Amino acid sequence: MKKICVVGASGKLGQYMVQRCLDKGFEVVGVCRPQSVNKLDRFKGRISVIPGLTNDREVIKTAVAGCDGVLTVLAPWGIQQYSSGTARAVMDYAEPDARLIFSCGWHISRDGQDVYSWKLKLFVKVFGAIARLLRLVELDDQVEAARQIFQSDTSWTIVRGSDLEEGESQGLPVWSRHVGDPVLASNLTRRVDFALFMVEALENDDLIHEAPAIVGRQSPSALAHMQTTSNELV
Numbered sequence: 001m002k003k004i005c006v007v008g009a010s011g012k013l014g015q016y017m018v019q020r021c022l023d024k025g026f027e028v029v030g031v032c033r034p035q036s037v038n039k040l041d042r043f044k045g046r047i048s049v050i051p052g053l054t055n056d057r058e059v060i061k062t063a064v065a066g067c068d069g070v071l072t073v074l075a076p077w078g079i080q081q082y083s084s085g086t087a088r089a090v091m092d093y094a095e096p097d098a099r100l101i102f103s104c105g106w107h108i109s110r111d112g113q114d115v116y117s118w119k120l121k122l123f124v125k126v127f128g129a130i131a132r133l134l135r136l137v138e139l140d141d142q143v144e145a146a147r148q149i150f151q152s153d154t155s156w157t158i159v160r161g162s163d164l165e166e167g168e169s170q171g172l173p174v175w176s177r178h179v180g181d182p183v184l185a186s187n188l189t190r191r192v193d194f195a196l197f198m199v200e201a202l203e204n205d206d207l208i209h210e211a212p213a214i215v216g217r218q219s220p221s222a223l224a225h226m227q228t229t230s231n232e233l234v
């Protein structure tokens with residue numbers, strides 16, 4: 001049986017990933033902030049929970065020991081290198097052959113070839129500046145985390161999520177290498193399917209060292225381009 005660590009297990013994406021891992025029969029270790037442990041009550045007795053900040057290196061070292069895969073929610077919270085500290089600890093302490101899957105948004109670019117709408121550019125600029133001023137969120141640190149992951153020789157995948165919505169699963173999202181590709185134009189994915197993609201990536205070696213940008217399988221742009229994209233993950 002595979003043993004999977006979910007870092008950031010108590011958030012919305014994290015809980016969907018825990019559920020999906022359990023559905024697949026995986027053993028699950030979850031890491032979440034101490035004040036959020038009760039958000040995982042519905043999994044009591046079915047997963048192990050390690051309370052702690054996800055950028056606490058000792059917490060991560062304990063949590064990832066013996067795991068075949070690590071699913072990490074990169075959250076740009078606070079101003080203490082939360083994302084990059086989390087990513088660094090996961091890469092430093094995960095088993096050498098573990099699959100490491102990280103979540104982030106479309107604003108992360110691997111090769112600078114992504115083409116962004118003015119809306120996304122404006123959002124990142126304005127939201128990033130206000131959040132930094134309020135010392136709430138550090139978008140730049142998520143960028144730094146991704147930079148370190150891209151340089152790593154671990155078996156990483158960075159899954160870049162579009163705008164998200166709640167709702168029933170529509171199946172595995174489709175993906176493309178660059179934001180701006182027509183298949184992604186709808187810019188909407190169900191959060192449950194973001195989790196589905198993250199978990200399926202654990203067993204898809206074609207996604208090693210890729211940064212797929214995803215979109216909902218039933219979104220208009222995906223339906224229109226499903227026939228022509230060669231990168232569809234089925």
Ligand SMILES: NC(=O)c1ccc[n+]([C@@H]2O[C@H](COP(=O)([O-])OP(=O)(O)OC[C@H]3O[C@@H](n4cnc5c(N)ncnc54)[C@H](OP(=O)(O)O)[C@@H]3O)[C@@H](O)[C@H]2O)c1
Pocket residue numbers: 007008009010011012013014032033035036039073074075077078082103104105106160161162163164191
């Ligand atoms: N929201 C979007 O529209 C969107 C779009 C594209 C990509 N994404 C990506 O999707 C992933 C999940 O995002 P989400 O928006 O759906 O959120 P989420 O799953 O609810 O996750 C938020 C995470 O941040 C933690 N967190 C919240 N406040 C915190 C604080 N003050 N200090 C430290 N940790 C804190 C939460 O832990 P607790 O349970 O302890 O609060 C949780 O683990 C992220 O990687 C994000 O970049 C999101």
